[in-house]
Amino acid sequence: MVRIAAFPAEDKNNPYINNFYSALCDESVKLVASNGSAYAWLKNNLDEYDIVHFHWLIEFYNNSSWKICFSHAIKFIQMLLFLKKSRKKVIFTLHNTFPHESRSRLIDWLVRVAILHICECVIVHSYSAKRQLRYLFGKFSNVVVMRHGHYKNNYLNLISREQARNKLNITAEEKVILFVGAIRPYKGVSELVLAFKKLKTSNLKLIIAGKLKESSYANQLELQISSDERIILHNKFIDDEELQLYFNACDLVVLPFNNSLTSGSLLLAYSFNKPVLVPQIASLNEYHISGLTYTIDGSLDSAIVNTLDNLKAIPTSDIAMEMQKFNWKECILPVKRKVANLS
Structure with missing residues (x-):
């Protein structure tokens, strides 16, 4: 049984997360529930998970203050290094080349370079995204191209x-x-x-x-x-x-x-x-x-x-x-x- 800790593990405003893990999890893959601070939970529950899966990273470091933003980015990178040292596998889904709304493009780039070089797998939703990833951040052999799924089962469609x-x-x-x-x-x-x-x-x-x-x-x-x-x-x-x-x-x-x-x-x-x-x-x-x-x-x-x-x-x-x-x-x-x- 492979145990995955996901951040986020749910999103009430976007069914993507639920659809993704509902499709992924079966008798051999389990989504582990986490709570509270990601940093504290990952550090204190090393025996509870094998893989950590990150989606949108900006919530870990973005701040209106450049200084605080940079400090949070360094803290996030240190967490990635801790996971690596602890022999945990890291997966990252690159939903956007860069966050659409952030404090610093330089810090965005720094965080992405860090996770892309540390993680064991990068998930993208198109071959074009794979090419962009290589162009902007370097060549990687651990890229998985996965089609984005539909939302037919997530919303009512009864009205004429x-x-x-x-x-x-x-x-x-x-x-x-x-x-x-x-x-x-x-x-x-x-x-x-x-x-x-x-x-x-x-x-x-x-x-x-x-x-x-x-x-x-x-x-x-x-x-x-x-x-x-x-x-x-x-x-x-x-x-x-x-x-x-x-x-x-x-x-x-x-x-x-x-x-x-x-x-x-x-x-x-x-x-x-x-x-x-x-x-x-x-x-x-x-x-x-x-x-x-x-x-x-x-x-x-x-x-x-x-x-x-x-x-x-x-x-x-x-x-x-x-x-x-x-x-x-x-x-x-x-x-x-x-x-x-x-x-």
Whole structure:
């Protein structure tokens, strides 16, 4: 039995963690419950685990003070060295090349270089991510490429298109574009708004649903939106039960990311059988589904128009077949093999 201590071991706002370990754990792999400070728990419970798996590292060191941030980063690296000395195996999943919001890119790089050289396995979700990892941090032979799984079993999808539109006061004739999720500058929402405003068609609607953090960026975005009554902003955290409302009301999901190493948002849209317009980013190209994935070729406004004009109804049976490659039990197999080799 291989015992894994994971950080985090759960995330109430993101089903990725639960899906990952539900697929990974079986009679030969067990997820060990930890509590309190990761540092103290790992030091005081050496007999309880064999492998430590880290996901997002920024919570271990980020701080508005550069000095404190650096101090916390050194403390985290010392913990990694302690694990190595204690003959514990370390796995790291590289979800993002760098954290999207952090105090210091230099410190981010330092922490990543440390864990990448100490760990026994790095998990990435695309071959493009593997190439980026080697380019930015050096060559590694311990990289496992694992497809990101879907979210079909995590969210309700019972409401009809008509019911969803009635609740959102949208007519049957209107074409609806959707962006859903936390609203951050790197996600390109401002660029989406500006592109949408160039489209003068009256039967178009843009729904932006997600929490907008207070900032100068938020003020600028709200000002851009206020001048166009076709744009609907629902500035709030979207509950799991509400996702079906937005996805089933829309015709097209647009993800105008400035950069992306992994996109759970793309898999989320697929999970509701929705066509998605994405930028020409290598990591996203690896998740192409015929009939659902459209790429931005040229300006964003023209790409939106062209995509809406060329949308085709895809049989749900065809989508279901395509989605099989994103089944968690299949996706996790490369990680299972690696964990078995580490034991």
